[in-house]
Amino acid sequence: MLIKQVSVFLENKSGKLSEIISILGENHIDISALSMADTADYGVLRLIVDNPEKAEKVLKQQEIIVKVTNVIGVAINDGPGDLAKILKILKDNSLSVEYMYACVGKIENSALVVMKNNDPEKALDILSKEHVPTFDVKDIYRV
Amino acid sequence: MAIYQKHIECMPRQEIKKLQSERLVWQVKRMYENVELFRQRMDEKGLKPEDIKGVEDLSKLPFSYKQDLRDYYPYGLFAVPMKEIKRVHASSGTTGKQIVVGYTQKDLEMWADCMARQISATGGDENSFVQISYGYGLFTGGLGAHDGATRIGATVIPTSSGNTQRQIQTMVDFGSTILCCTPSYAMYLGEAIEEMGVKDKLKLKAGIFGAEPWTEDMRAAIEEKLGIKAYDVYGLSEIMGPGVSYECEEQKGMHVNEDMFIPEIIDPDTGEVLPEGESGELVFTTITKEGFPLIRYRTRDICSLNYEQCKCGRTFVRMNKPTGRSDDMLIIRGVNVFPSQIEEVLLRIGGDVTPNYQIIVGRENNTDTLDVQVEMSDKIFADDVKSIELVERKIKDQIRSVLGLGAKVTLVAPKTIQRSEGKAKRVIDTRKLH
Numbered sequence: 325m326l327i328k329q330v331s332v333f334l335e336n337k338s339g340k341l342s343e344i345i346s347i348l349g350e351n352h353i354d355i356s357a358l359s360m361a362d363t364a365d366y367g368v369l370r371l372i373v374d375n376p377e378k379a380e381k382v383l384k385q386q387e388i389i390v391k392v393t394n395v396i397g398v399a400i401n402d403g404p405g406d407l408a409k410i411l412k413i414l415k416d417n418s419l420s421v422e423y424m425y426a427c428v429g430k431i432e433n434s435a436l437v438v439m440k441n442n443d444p445e446k447a448l449d450i451l452s453k454e455h456v457p458t459f460d461v462k463d464i465y466r467v
Numbered sequence: 468m469a470i471y472q473k474h475i476e477c478m479p480r481q482e483i484k485k486l487q488s489e490r491l492v493w494q495v496k497r498m499y500e501n502v503e504l505f506r507q508r509m510d511e512k513g514l515k516p517e518d519i520k521g522v523e524d525l526s527k528l529p530f531s532y533k534q535d536l537r538d539y540y541p542y543g544l545f546a547v548p549m550k551e552i553k554r555v556h557a558s559s560g561t562t563g564k565q566i567v568v569g570y571t572q573k574d575l576e577m578w579a580d581c582m583a584r585q586i587s588a589t590g591g592d593e594n595s596f597v598q599i600s601y602g603y604g605l606f607t608g609g610l611g612a613h614d615g616a617t618r619i620g621a622t623v624i625p626t627s628s629g630n631t632q633r634q635i636q637t638m639v640d641f642g643s644t645i646l647c648c649t650p651s652y653a654m655y656l657g658e659a660i661e662e663m664g665v666k667d668k669l670k671l672k673a674g675i676f677g678a679e680p681w682t683e684d685m686r687a688a689i690e691e692k693l694g695i696k697a698y699d700v701y702g703l704s705e706i707m708g709p710g711v712s713y714e715c716e717e718q719k720g721m722h723v724n725e726d727m728f729i730p731e732i733i734d735p736d737t738g739e740v741l742p743e744g745e746s747g748e749l750v751f752t753t754i755t756k757e758g759f760p761l762i763r764y765r766t767r768d769i770c771s772l773n774y775e776q777c778k779c780g781r782t783f784v785r786m787n788k789p790t791g792r793s794d795d796m797l798i799i800r801g802v803n804v805f806p807s808q809i810e811e812v813l814l815r816i817g818g819d820v821t822p823n824y825q826i827i828v829g830r831e832n833n834t835d836t837l838d839v840q841v842e843m844s845d846k847i848f849a850d851d852v853k854s855i856e857l858v859e860r861k862i863k864d865q866i867r868s869v870l871g872l873g874a875k876v877t878l879v880a881p882k883t884i885q886r887s888e889g890k891a892k893r894v895i896d897t898r899k900l901h
């Protein structure tokens with residue numbers, strides 16, 4: 325299943341990150357995973373939440389730049405070489421990984437990784453054919 | 468050269484003032500009744516139409532801005548019901564969203580008079596062949612010149628713009644005597660005429676060129692290439708279109724059609740009216756326009772007014788060619804930079820980049836620094852840093868190629884660029900603080 329990730333443009337001004345988190349909190353939106361990519365001048369905050377549509381709406385109302393993108397969640401066996409194997413499957417199907425980050429979830433003996441591919445639908449399709457377990461938002465613990 | 472409406476164009480100064488006073492009082496009253504924004508601004512200042520008794524009260528009135536036209540787009544500032552509006556024109560300007568202006572039948576007649584005065588001042592009459600190579604359409608240039616040439620009774624040759632070869636063929640075959648177009652197109656035509664070697668077949672005597680800034684050097688080049696006298700015409704669609712002011716054979720400034728427009732020169736920073744002859748921002752009040760009147764409209768053009776009697780006999784005040792915009796030139800590392808150049812770069816990059824920018828000039832280790840901040844938009848934002856950097860790089864490269872200057876470009880959150888009275892503050896020059 326595709327996961328809708330909410331990305332937010334952040335100017336690196338102190339307080340901006342906590343502002344976003346509190347807007348979501350005030351609107352009872354739960355955050356399951358987050359990651360931050362940043363440079364000296366700005367950052368991109370990526371969030372997995374329980375209600376991405378609502379998150380997009382409330383953030384936009386505050387004139388914050390938001391984009392919802394499709395990502396996939398991959399459960400990686402807690403064993404050596406498993407991530408390498410998955411990456412190879414993707415590469416062999418000309419799928420690239422733009423970025424990925426880990427989160428904490430309920431699937432036993434697995435590390436959960438959120439992954440952005442050039443073609444998320446195709447990636448999901450191929451991984452399921454190769455019996456690589458994927459996960460959904462409800463499988464991730466809240467932050 | 469003939470004076471088209473001598474009784475108006477050569478009116479004694481006191482009479483002009485009297486006429487302007489009457490018309491201003493009329494205009495303020497009807498605008499207060501019919502234009503919501505104007506009424507609000509009057510109320511904010513605690514002014515009633517009765518407080519305005521003549522031109523001496525002009526400076527009490529609130530200013531109006533180009534942003535107003537965008538805020539009330541398309542018809543929100545019109546002062547008559549739409550059934551009275553007989554034509555609209557629009558201009559995209561330099562900042563994106565187009566603005567719309569409307570004319571009643573009487574407005575169109577007055578505009579035709581403005582252009583007829585201009586054509587007459589260049590020697591045009593019913594024996595002239597006026598070739599109009601301005602674009603026809605929403606742009607005011609084509610139809611504005613067309614109506615003026617028609618008013619004077621000339622033979623109109625409505626070629627519109629483009630297709631240079633055919634323009635020149637038409638000019639030769641139809642015997643055009645007056646050419647109306649932009650100065651840059653006149654230059655281009657002049658070069659093509661030289662290449663085709665047809666200069667001696669032309670009957671051209673005069674050209675009326677406007678709608679963009681041009682220099683005296685360009686005038687000399689056009690006059691030489693086309694074998695004509697080149698006249699400058701000033702106008703802006705917000706006020707009327709071409710013909711707000713016009714040059715006479717003296718070529719020493721453009722006479723403002725003061726029976727229709729009152730010009731003022733103000734300090735662009737304080738809004739104070741400047742003493743006669745000083746250079747500042749040109750402001751216009753339209754005192755006859757019915758459809759879309761404006762009070763104290765800030766043109767952002769920088770020029771001065773000359774009230775000396777002109778040798779041609781006209782008594783209308785003359786404005787010199789605007790030397791620039793009020794949000795004007797910066798000198799950065801010895802390079803002249805106009806904020807509008809940055810704006811153009813952003814517009815040229817295309818749809819996804821907003822022209823909401825701010826230029827921050829500073830000084831580090833005795834070297835000027837140039838920072839350009841551009842507001843991020845939903846469309847540019849992808850969720851990776853790489854694509855944001857790509858947009859920044861693109862803007863930076865364009866600035867370098869246009870200005871020859873390296874700049875630090877940063878995309879910032881929307882609405883973070885400071886605005887005052889609805890207008891974004893484009894330039895912060897911290898060098899002035901030291």
Ligand SMILES: [Zn+2]
Nearest residue numbers: 715777779781
């Ligand atoms: Zn004159």
